[in-house]
Amino acid sequence: MHQFLKFIIVTIISSLLFTLITTEEIFPSNQPTENERKSLDSPSVENPTENSTVASLANATENKLCLSAYPEECPLIEKNNTCQCAKHKTIPAFWVCCNITDMSLVSSCNIQSNSSIHIINATLNKLNISNSLFQMLNSISITDGNVKSIVGSMSLFAYLKCLNVSNNNITEIHDKETAFAKLQKFQYIDLSHNNLSLIPKLRAENNALMDIRNNLVLLCSPLMNIIGTIKLIEPNNTFCMYNQSYYWFNASSPIRISDLERTAELKKECPKNCTCSPDSMNFDKSILVLFAKVDCSGLNLTELPPVLPKNTQTLNISFNSITALGDYFHTEPSYSKIIRLIANDNQISSIYELEGTDFLRDCQKLDMRNNALQKIPEYILTNTLDNNPNGREFKFGGNQLECDCDSAKVFKLWLLARKRHIPDYENILCLDSKRIIDLQEKNLCQSPHDWTDYIYYVIAAEVLLLMSLIMKVSYDYWVFKTSGYLPWPANKMPKLPCDWLCES
Numbered sequence: 001m002h003q004f005l006k007f008i009i010v011t012i013i014s015s016l017l018f019t020l021i022t023t024e025e026i027f028p029s030n031q032p033t034e035n036e037r038k039s040l041d042s043p044s045v046e047n048p049t050e051n052s053t054v055a056s057l058a059n060a061t062e063n064k065l066c067l068s069a070y071p072e073e074c075p076l077i078e079k080n081n082t083c084q085c086a087k088h089k090t091i092p093a094f095w096v097c098c099n100i101t102d103m104s105l106v107s108s109c110n111i112q113s114n115s116s117i118h119i120i121n122a123t124l125n126k127l128n129i130s131n132s133l134f135q136m137l138n139s140i141s142i143t144d145g146n147v148k149s150i151v152g153s154m155s156l157f158a159y160l161k162c163l164n165v166s167n168n169n170i171t172e173i174h175d176k177e178t179a180f181a182k183l184q185k186f187q188y189i190d191l192s193h194n195n196l197s198l199i200p201k202l203r204a205e206n207n208a209l210m211d212i213r214n215n216l217v218l219l220c221s222p223l224m225n226i227i228g229t230i231k232l233i234e235p236n237n238t239f240c241m242y243n244q245s246y247y248w249f250n251a252s253s254p255i256r257i258s259d260l261e262r263t264a265e266l267k268k269e270c271p272k273n274c275t276c277s278p279d280s281m282n283f284d285k286s287i288l289v290l291f292a293k294v295d296c297s298g299l300n301l302t303e304l305p306p307v308l309p310k311n312t313q314t315l316n317i318s319f320n321s322i323t324a325l326g327d328y329f330h331t332e333p334s335y336s337k338i339i340r341l342i343a344n345d346n347q348i349s350s351i352y353e354l355e356g357t358d359f360l361r362d363c364q365k366l367d368m369r370n371n372a373l374q375k376i377p378e379y380i381l382t383n384t385l386d387n388n389p390n391g392r393e394f395k396f397g398g399n400q401l402e403c404d405c406d407s408a409k410v411f412k413l414w415l416l417a418r419k420r421h422i423p424d425y426e427n428i429l430c431l432d433s434k435r436i437i438d439l440q441e442k443n444l445c446q447s448p449h450d451w452t453d454y455i456y457y458v459i460a461a462e463v464l465l466l467m468s469l470i471m472k473v474s475y476d477y478w479v480f481k482t483s484g485y486l487p488w489p490a491n492k493m494p495k496l497p498c499d500w501l502c503e504s
């Protein structure tokens with residue numbers, strides 16, 4: 001009896017095992033093993049604590065450098081007098097003039113060198129600062145009037161320390177490159193409450209302070225280039241305007257200068273030999289955030305820069321000798337905000353590294369033209385392209401892929417279905433320079449028959465075999481029960497250790 005049971009068990013187990021092995025071979029679990037999606041916690045946008053030296057300089061406004069008089073202190077001078085200015089009652093070497101309509105009413109006065117002057121309510125189309133009088137004064141205030149523009153330039157030999165042209169409706173400083181650039185002793189210029197769109201250049205060595213508050217049409221973009229080099233009064237309280245000809249501001253509201261100053265940080269964080277510039281400025285929650293564009297093209301790089309400026313949105317690494325993307329997109333926080341990667345003309349062999357990254361989720365542009373990609377794993381791109389496809393663009397032209405039946409059967413169709421987002425889909429090639437879109441399924445998929453083609457016959461045969469086994473076993477059991485002798489294979493089997501167990 002025990003011999004017989006053993007035989008049955010051995011037969012059934014071996015039969016089941018065989019079936020399992022064969023079915024596993026034709027239906028391998030071939031779903032792409034998705035890398036564990038590393039959830040890159042987006043780094044908390046650090047709110048750079050306003051720690052600009054400029055803030056402490058606000059103090060300097062307290063030490064009024066330009067001498068000022070109150071309108072009540074205006075001297076009463078007969079209209080037929082050619083000099084409309086008078087010395088201040090208490091402050092020495094300080095002249096005050098009011099309601100001036102022509103500069104000759106000032107130059108005709110006998111004003112000595114190293115004096116100061118305040119002209120209240122001047123009405124002038126042009127204020128010519130080349131005027132020889134201005135070259136010998138220490139401080140000039142021409143405020144609360146109506147001056148349309150400033151022309152000319154101050155001389156190299158001028159003593160001027162402070163100029164206040166606040167509240168005049170000035171729309172232009174004509175020679176803004178040279179007007180004040182030569183002044184050696186210059187410390188302060190108040191251009192507030194005017195209509196300037198561009199600010200004048202100052203001599204860098206002086207570290208002069210500039211007040212440009214309340215110029216409502218001040219343009220941000222020209223300021224970007226000089227923002228690190230000028231010292232402004234209250235950058236918190238100074239705003240510039242979005243200029244439509246500069247595409248990189250999406251915000252339409254006035255921009256705080258203190259936020260613009262962050263662009264200066266870009267230069268410090270920029271990878272060696274790369275160029276970093278502002279890409280766009282946008283509100284992230286209520287904080288204005290500057291997004292950066294990093295251009296490292298054509299530098300003979302062999303790998304990606306290890307660290308980028310924070311909030312890098314566009315990375316250009318084209319025309320280098322990079323062979324792999326590495327795992328920066330998974331591990332380096334400064335890579336997590338990238339939405340445009342321009343990596344054409346390298347030797348990159350795979351984009352599997354991008355699977356599961358924030359970049360691939362939010363990607364707007366991926367340019368991988370003319371690389372050494374062997375495969376384009378469409379399954380890692382599908383989600384990105386199919387969820388909210390607007391404005392996304394992938395380029396893979398000029399790569400020579402390893403083509404197989406799958407390329408013709410699956411990839412080609414995938415490509416054609418998404419050609420709107422893969423504009424160069426026609427230039428994606430196989431190793432033999434054949435275009436993917438020309439692949440014919442019937443040419444590529446006639447693989448030579450192997451035994452798996454007959455697997456269904458094998459399985460049927462196995463089932464038959466199993467059934468006949470069961471029948472034979474049942475028959476043998478019946479024979480054993482009725483006549484008492486063991487069937488052929490069972491009585492030939494060697495003794496196994498378990499036999500004694502069974503016997504007892």
Ligand SMILES: *[C@@H]1O[C@H](CO)[C@@H](O)[C@H](O)[C@H]1NC(C)=O
Nearest residue numbers: 049050051052053054055056
């Ligand atoms: C700015 O911050 C740095 C470190 O964060 C500090 O060493 C420096 O003293 C600060 N400067 C000012 C003016 O607060």
Ligand SMILES: *[C@@H]1O[C@H](CO)[C@@H](O)[C@H](O)[C@H]1NC(C)=O
Nearest residue numbers: 055056057058059060062063
């Ligand atoms: C402001 O000026 C006063 C006096 O001129 C000086 O004592 C103080 O330290 C200054 N404050 C700052 C923040 O520079």
Ligand SMILES: *[C@@H]1O[C@H](CO)[C@@H](O)[C@H](O)[C@H]1NC(C)=O
Nearest residue numbers: 064065066143164166167190
């Ligand atoms: C410049 O003139 C304006 C208007 O009179 C005045 O409010 C301001 O304090 C002056 N600025 C300086 C630095 O003296």
Ligand SMILES: *[C@@H]1O[C@H](CO)[C@@H](O)[C@H](O)[C@H]1NC(C)=O
Nearest residue numbers: 076077078079080081082083
């Ligand atoms: C200016 O006008 C006043 C009267 O309005 C007169 O007394 C004075 O002589 C005039 N001065 C000159 C220089 O003409």
Ligand SMILES: *[C@@H]1O[C@H](CO)[C@@H](O)[C@H](O)[C@H]1NC(C)=O
Nearest residue numbers: 074075076077097098099121
């Ligand atoms: C300037 O003009 C205003 C308004 O016309 C007048 O009230 C003021 O007295 C004038 N000041 C001088 C010094 O002429």
Ligand SMILES: *[C@@H]1O[C@H](CO)[C@@H](O)[C@H](O)[C@H]1NC(C)=O
Nearest residue numbers: 098099100101121122123145
């Ligand atoms: C400023 O001067 C002009 C011309 O002299 C005058 O008409 C105007 O009333 C003056 N304004 C003030 C506020 O003094």
Ligand SMILES: *[C@@H]1O[C@H](CO)[C@@H](O)[C@H](O)[C@H]1NC(C)=O
Nearest residue numbers: 112113114115136138159185
């Ligand atoms: C004016 O002051 C400067 C120094 O600030 C000096 O070199 C110059 O001689 C002075 N001019 C006059 C006329 O006093």
Ligand SMILES: *[C@@H]1O[C@H](CO)[C@@H](O)[C@H](O)[C@H]1NC(C)=O
Nearest residue numbers: 126128129130131132151152
């Ligand atoms: C300004 O004044 C200087 C000399 O006083 C003169 O040479 C120049 O032509 C003037 N400029 C304008 C634009 O009037």
Ligand SMILES: *[C@@H]1O[C@H](CO)[C@@H](O)[C@H](O)[C@H]1NC(C)=O
Nearest residue numbers: 144145146147167168169170
């Ligand atoms: C500035 O110009 C505007 C119009 O261009 C005018 O309404 C305003 O009175 C001017 N301001 C001064 C101080 O002259």
Ligand SMILES: *[C@@H]1O[C@H](CO)[C@@H](O)[C@H](O)[C@H]1NC(C)=O
Nearest residue numbers: 050055058234235236237258
């Ligand atoms: C500038 O703004 C920052 C935060 O935006 C604030 O902490 C700081 O006190 C402000 N400084 C001035 C002078 O308003």
Ligand SMILES: *[C@@H]1O[C@H](CO)[C@@H](O)[C@H](O)[C@H]1NC(C)=O
Nearest residue numbers: 271272273274299300301302
């Ligand atoms: C930057 O460029 C210089 C000159 O082209 C080169 O010597 C240097 O190695 C480069 N640095 C990096 C980090 O590529």
Ligand SMILES: *[C@@H]1O[C@H](CO)[C@@H](O)[C@H](O)[C@H]1NC(C)=O
Nearest residue numbers: 273297298299300301320321
């Ligand atoms: C890159 O390498 C090539 C050859 O090695 C050289 O000719 C070229 O000047 C290099 N370019 C830069 C930017 O270093």
